Amino acid sequence: MNIILAMCISFFQRIKFPLIIGRISNDEISMSKVYPSVIQMHKVEFLISNKTAHNSGIRKIRSLGDDDEFEHLRSYVPGNNIKHINWKATSRRNELMVNQYQDTRSQNIYMLIDKSRCMEMPFDQMALLDYAINACLVFTKVILKKYDKPGIITFNNKVDHSLAPHSSLAQLSRINEVLYNQNTDFLESNFDVLYMHIRNNINKRSVLFLFTNFENHAELNRNLAYLKLISKSHLLIVVSFINDELQRMIKSGSRVRVERFRKCSSRNLIGRKGANT
Secondary structure, rough: EEEEEEEEEEEEEEEOOOEEEEEEEEEEEEEOOOOOOOOHHHHHHHHOOHHHHHHOOOOOOOOOOOOOEEEEEEEOOOOOHHEEHHHHHHHOOOOOOEEEEEOOOOEEEEEEOOOOOHOEEEEEEEHHHHHHHHHHHHHHHHHHHHEEEEEEEEEOEEEEEEEOOOOOOHHHHHHHHHOOOOOOOOOOOOHHHHHHHHHHHHOOOEEEEOOOOOHHHHHHHHHHHHHHHHHHOOOOEEEEOOOOOHHHHHHHOOOOOOHHHHHHHHHHHHHHHHHOO
């Protein structure tokens, strides 16, 4: 977000005589950029490198892919997949050689952020949109470390920002520059516009993380058709949110009538959202 700062700048200047000092004041108005928090991003980076990271469910594992991306040739070992035997290399070296594969790199990974009014819901003094932005920064850092290409798309009733994926380290600064001033517009999200934008601008099969929030079953059914269309061409992962404040309110004791009303309302909201899953 942008914060406007009004400052009064004062400085002293000697006027003609050495013993006479004049004070001159000038009011200045400037705009300061407030970027999203990077605490979680550095915390995840620390956990990945920490030996006890497996206690938090985070593990750094170099896995070998299956028919994904060629890495190197090596000698055949009993038990290797015979489909990976390289017969041309075998004939040149006079021994069985197999292709070694690794996980595919340089994948395009887009983070789709819904900025409609459903993302304005407060949760622990922050809106759901703020949590989505912080998660995108963490994802961007991890994606760049894995040599993939992160990109960003923000939308509500139209697509506001679209940043093409790139694997350079400067991409993190570009994404931060896009996300720092994002706000909800209290409009309904239009998944039809999102689908058309993806269809016209993303030609290569990509991984799509969609940050949104469906509050009732009718809203989910209304947009489910577009999500299915997107998933036919790309790997779509929908990230939704659970309001822990409502859960705590239900479990807390209710002595007065107002608290009982809030408890019943919270149970009703969770029941309607639970029907979506």
